[in-house]
Amino acid sequence: MTYFKGKIKVFKFRITFFALILITIILGLLSRHINGIPLFIGDILWGLMVYFIVRFLFINRTIKWVSIASLLFCYAIEFSQLYQAPWINNIRHTVIGGLVLGEKFLWGDILCYTVGISIGILAEKLIGRRLTHQ
DSSP states (O other), rough: OOOHHHHHHHHHHHHHHHHHHHHHHHHHHHHHHSSTSSSHHHHHHHHHHHHHHHHHHHHTSHHHHHHHHHHHHHHHHHTTOOOOOOHHHHTTHHHHHHHHHHOOOOOOHHHHHHHHHHHHHHHHHHHHHHHHOO
């Protein structure tokens, strides 16, 4: 019986993070199209989305592992923007390429990703408490 309870909790956890991924993507896309929302909000949401995706994919890993993996991924994408070869710039100029790879390196983006991932950690701790008490 506990085997099935454990599987159900993992399933609920995954479904929750899948929903959070979708919500974060929608909010991030909206943040780019609503006047008055600062651009850095989208960068924070991007970091948050990366955290949720890494958590979704690696559901059994620790929060520390997910946090470090998310930070490394976000930082790698940002530092990759220092590389400006024509072939990768052509990818960056597409809608999906621009959203995933970004356009130019900014130290402020590093800070925004860190804030977004920190929000993800907080959200996971709150969600974890709720799911384990059900």
